[in-house]
Amino acid sequence: MTNTCKILLIEDDQDQINMYRFKFEKEGFVLISARNGGEGITAARSEKPDIILLDLILVNESGVEVLKKLKSDDVTRDIPVIMLTNLAKKEMKLQSERLGAVDFIVKTQITPSDLVRRVNQELG
Amino acid sequence: MGTNQGAQTGKELGCAGYINKNCWLANNVNGPPTKRCRYCELAFKKCLFARFLLISSILVVALLLTSFLIERKISEPLVISLFVLIIVYGYYFDRSTESIIVANFSERKAKKAFIELTETLKQKVSDQTKDIKEKNKHLQKMLRTQSEFLDISSHQLRTPVSVIKGVISMILDGDMDDLPKAKQREFLQGVRDKSTKLEMIINDILCASEFDANKFSIKTDSLVIHMEDVVDEAVKNSRLEAKQREIDLRWQKPKRPLPMIRGEAKYLEQAVYNLISNALKYTPSTAMVKEARATRQQKGVVRVTVKKERENIIVCVSDNGIGIPKEEIGKLFHKFARAENATAMYTDGSGLGLFIVKAIVEGHYGKVWAESELKKGTNIYISLPIARPDKQVNALPKSNQSVPVTH
Ligand SMILES: Nc1ncnc2c1ncn2[C@@H]1O[C@H](COP(=O)(O)OP(=O)(O)OP(=O)(O)O)[C@@H](O)[C@H]1O
Numbered sequence A: 001m002t003n004t005c006k007i008l009l010i011e012d013d014q015d016q017i018n019m020y021r022f023k024f025e026k027e028g029f030v031l032i033s034a035r036n037g038g039e040g041i042t043a044a045r046s047e048k049p050d051i052i053l054l055d056l057i058l059v060n061e062s063g064v065e066v067l068k069k070l071k072s073d074d075v076t077r078d079i080p081v082i083m084l085t086n087l088a089k090k091e092m093k094l095q096s097e098r099l100g101a102v103d104f105i106v107k108t109q110i111t112p113s114d115l116v117r118r119v120n121q122e123l124g
Numbered sequence B: 001m002g003t004n005q006g007a008q009t010g011k012e013l014g015c016a017g018y019i020n021k022n023c024w025l026a027n028n029v030n031g032p033p034t035k036r037c038r039y040c041e042l043a044f045k046k047c048l049f050a051r052f053l054l055i056s057s058i059l060v061v062a063l064l065l066t067s068f069l070i071e072r073k074i075s076e077p078l079v080i081s082l083f084v085l086i087i088v089y090g091y092y093f094d095r096s097t098e099s100i101i102v103a104n105f106s107e108r109k110a111k112k113a114f115i116e117l118t119e120t121l122k123q124k125v126s127d128q129t130k131d132i133k134e135k136n137k138h139l140q141k142m143l144r145t146q147s148e149f150l151d152i153s154s155h156q157l158r159t160p161v162s163v164i165k166g167v168i169s170m171i172l173d174g175d176m177d178d179l180p181k182a183k184q185r186e187f188l189q190g191v192r193d194k195s196t197k198l199e200m201i202i203n204d205i206l207c208a209s210e211f212d213a214n215k216f217s218i219k220t221d222s223l224v225i226h227m228e229d230v231v232d233e234a235v236k237n238s239r240l241e242a243k244q245r246e247i248d249l250r251w252q253k254p255k256r257p258l259p260m261i262r263g264e265a266k267y268l269e270q271a272v273y274n275l276i277s278n279a280l281k282y283t284p285s286t287a288m289v290k291e292a293r294a295t296r297q298q299k300g301v302v303r304v305t306v307k308k309e310r311e312n313i314i315v316c317v318s319d320n321g322i323g324i325p326k327e328e329i330g331k332l333f334h335k336f337a338r339a340e341n342a343t344a345m346y347t348d349g350s351g352l353g354l355f356i357v358k359a360i361v362e363g364h365y366g367k368v369w370a371e372s373e374l375k376k377g378t379n380i381y382i383s384l385p386i387a388r389p390d391k392q393v394n395a396l397p398k399s400n401q402s403v404p405v406t407h
């Protein structure tokens, strides 16, 4: 695992950003964060992260919409996206899988190290 | 007599209530059918009276002719019997005409009744369908609200849990061992904040679902309390948050006690606390405000006041924050309702705060309302009726805020 893997975290809760940033940076990743969909898409286009962690519930838009946009953009289409959420609804899970998300994770069900493991698995 | 045809072709003529004063039938046949006689002014051929005249004159002529042909003269008995015949004929004609008209009338009446009956039946069916549809809609809405309640609640509840769990598991994994103490503390404080938040959310959700299920209202023997004490306590509990958010929280307890109100201090305190916490949440600590020429920095200020106005005690929480869009003010007291500009800026919040405030205040026979201007600020008012001294109760004070009326 190269230590320069870039992760984009699109998440609206600052405390969670802090937590995941700490963990991922400790594991040697570079973590970029965005607090809304628009920022997230811009960052995805300009920074070209290796993987995107996307919260399902964002302030003004649904994460699914952001996922749609990411997947319909040539620049960002091939970046794997893991949906992170606190809203475990089957339809949303199905919908995001249909749209091409590689995974759908309920945040309370995993610890930060689980997430690191999952990301490594996806990249490795 | 073939008059039924007349009834059908004469539709355009005698509708209900039509009377032709010159119509012999209308004037001579008794009972309600005359008023509805449709046969007058029909084509001559179809008029019953004309028919009577025609037939009787044909009769007269025919009889006269035969007798004249047979006896060569018009005898007295012939003329008399002729008249008798005509009178008898007239009498039966009248009877049968009447019965025709009556029959026609009752037929129409029956038809009308039948139509009316089908109409009422139709109406009833459609009413009931509408009723069922409405009930169904209501039920669906309820189910939707229920599932929305669960969705939002589960999201709200899980968010802090994921941070608490995450940070603690990192500590246990030893991830933070090399971290300076201060940084560790920061994470731990985050965990503590999230647990407090979690507790608050749980309380809110429980409270809201309880208020939702059964309307709360104070008992008539509730204690009388000083609202300014309640506000004082709520402000005290908000001080820390105000400091953290760097907002100037201004409150001056009135020097002279205000008239007392009847109520539950604990609930009212929560209502006022919710308002203050909203004001703190939806007010930036500093904002740039455009003025005529320059922009100037404005400090976030939340002001709490309490005063007597006529028969009420009015609490006002005002701020100079983001304000509420005009078209959204009305809905904010509903469960889960949040305004666009609030969700765009702050993700925290379940939209239960004001719903709870309304339930509490209305449970105290009071009112709550909002005045706001977008980007300028918001005033939220609670008005509570002053306790009438004649409604004294002999309950003893249970808490230091609750004092029975003594004057
Ligand atoms: N002082 C205020 N200034 C601007 N907007 C306000 C203010 N108070 C309330 N609002 C609006 O009313 C909405 C509903 O408020 P309410 O307290 O019910 O919910 P909330 O603050 O979003 O969440 P919580 O349940 O955590 O209190 C807010 O989301 C916000 O849009």
Ligand SMILES: [Mg+2]
Binding pocket: B274, B277, B278, B349, B352, B353, B354
């Ligand atoms: Mg609130």
